[in-house]
Amino acid sequence: MSRAFILLLDSFGLGALPDADKYGDAGANTFGHIAAWAAQEGKPMSLPNLEKLGLAAAARQACGEWAAGFHQRDGFTGAYGVAREQSTGKDTQSGHWEIAGVPVLFDWGYFPRTVPSFPKELTEKLQELAKLPGFLGNCHASGTTIINELGDEHVATAKPILYTSADSVLQIAAHEEHFGLARLYEVCEIAYELVKPYNIGRVIARPFVGANGDYKRTANRHDYAVPPPSPTLLDHVKDAGGDVIALGKISDIFAAQGVTKLVKGPDNMALFDRLVEAADSAPDHSLTFVNFVDFDMMFGHRRDLAGYANALHELDARLPEFMAKMKDGDIAVITADHGCDPSWTGSDHTREHIPVLFFGPGVAPRALPTADTFSDIGATLAKHLGVKPLSNGTPLL
Numbered sequence: 230m231s232r233a234f235i236l237l238l239d240s241f242g243l244g245a246l247p248d249a250d251k252y253g254d255a256g257a258n259t260f261g262h263i264a265a266w267a268a269q270e271g272k273p274m275s276l277p278n279l280e281k282l283g284l285a286a287a288a289r290q291a292c293g294e295w296a297a298g299f300h301q302r303d304g305f306t307g308a309y310g311v312a313r314e315q316s317t318g319k320d321t322q323s324g325h326w327e328i329a330g331v332p333v334l335f336d337w338g339y340f341p342r343t344v345p346s347f348p349k350e351l352t353e354k355l356q357e358l359a360k361l362p363g364f365l366g367n368c369h370a371s372g373t374t375i376i377n378e379l380g381d382e383h384v385a386t387a388k389p390i391l392y393t394s395a396d397s398v399l400q401i402a403a404h405e406e407h408f409g410l411a412r413l414y415e416v417c418e419i420a421y422e423l424v425k426p427y428n429i430g431r432v433i434a435r436p437f438v439g440a441n442g443d444y445k446r447t448a449n450r451h452d453y454a455v456p457p458p459s460p461t462l463l464d465h466v467k468d469a470g471g472d473v474i475a476l477g478k479i480s481d482i483f484a485a486q487g488v489t490k491l492v493k494g495p496d497n498m499a500l501f502d503r504l505v506e507a508a509d510s511a512p513d514h515s516l517t518f519v520n521f522v523d524f525d526m527m528f529g530h531r532r533d534l535a536g537y538a539n540a541l542h543e544l545d546a547r548l549p550e551f552m553a554k555m556k557d558g559d560i561a562v563i564t565a566d567h568g569c570d571p572s573w574t575g576s577d578h579t580r581e582h583i584p585v586l587f588f589g590p591g592v593a594p595r596a597l598p599t600a601d602t603f604s605d606i607g608a609t610l611a612k613h614l615g616v617k618p619l620s621n622g623t624p625l626l
């Protein structure tokens with residue numbers, strides 16, 4: 230058997246990158262600040278399985294300090310280190326594509342922090358083509374906050390809520406029942422075509438339900454993402470005849486390029502169930518790639534330290550279940566795509582190192598040098614699977 234598994238904890242950064250000051254993120258540290266908060270609260274974190282793989286030692290490599298409550302110096306079972314981002318952004322697509330061998334070296338388009346945030350030509354055209362009465366929002370916002378602020382007016386007027394963030398995104402929130410889910414998707418498809426000249430990475434449909442100032446997003450989010458500009462690890466595996474199993478939002482992030490099987494799940498633990506199933510059934514020469522989105526969406530952006538810590542504990546507790554399913558010749562890596570420090574100002578991502586924790590029956594435990602690009606992860610897996618080498622990155626093992 231020769232299979233590969235990528236377990237990506239969306240936003241699980243291990244400390245600011247050397248260039249973080251350019252992003253307003255000098256000193257950001259997703260893991261470090263969660264651990265410090267937990268220790269201060271008198272309930273220090275314990276992630277025995279991740280720590281054994283080298284998580285805490287890797288975090289120390291990134292930021293020079295032990296995370297509060299963590300200190301394992303030997304007895305590791307994984308090959309551990311950290312990686313620096315070569316892409317110019319700190320967004321999900323840049324992080325994932327770079328891991329898969331395609332760093333984003335061009336600049337994404339971003340919408341300014343003004344109100345309105347979107348160019349008039351764009352909103353006018355969208356209003357006309359989608360036959361809408363107008364828009365609400367048209368600003369930078371946190372998605373959960375803005376639906377509660379503007380939800381009543383949206384229901385009353387049928388004007389969708391348009392917003393963006395520090396990412397290269399145009400997000401459209403609308404009520405699933407009053408506005409209609411199919412209608413929201415239709416508006417997003419039109420918007421996806423219209424944002425092309427602005428070099429925007431994704432249009433995201435953000436359906437919600439509820440009434441009277443109390444609204445909640447549903448699991449029917451849909452991302453309309455631009456495809457990676459050149460072949461990624463996923464394409465290389467698929468081209469070599471291997472299965473590429475995308476769990477959670479992976480298929481959206483790669484615009485389905487290189488994906489042979491897509492499995493969604495409502496939350497981290499459901500996705501972990503799907504991962505364990507994939508470990509059982511994925512064929513030889515396959516790549517299984519899972520994105521655990523709750524870390525970012527539910528806790529990082531929401532600046533919820535307790536929720537993030539709890540989600541880490543939950544994931545750590547289930548790792549042995551996955552490990553028990555690994556077969557000879559399998560390799561897995563635990564990593565992330567960027568940071569989203571829940572102690573940081575604002576609600577956006579933070580520019581950080583990501584963890585690189587390789588493990589599996591044939592992986593000799595060791596410390597790895599800091600990787601200069603996330604692509605070293607994909608390059609390592611391409612080598613392991615014996616597929617065409619990636620155009621970026623050097624194998625770490």
Ligand SMILES: O=P(O)(O)O[C@H]1O[C@H](CO)[C@@H](O)[C@H]1O
Nearest residue numbers: 370371372373394396398530
């Ligand atoms: O505040 P919400 O809507 O969750 O937005 C977040 O989700 C988007 C996509 O991951 C990012 O751009 C980020 O801003």
Ligand SMILES: [Mn+2]
Nearest residue numbers: 239240321566
């Ligand atoms: Mn992300």
Ligand SMILES: [Mn+2]
Nearest residue numbers: 525526530578
């Ligand atoms: Mn995010």
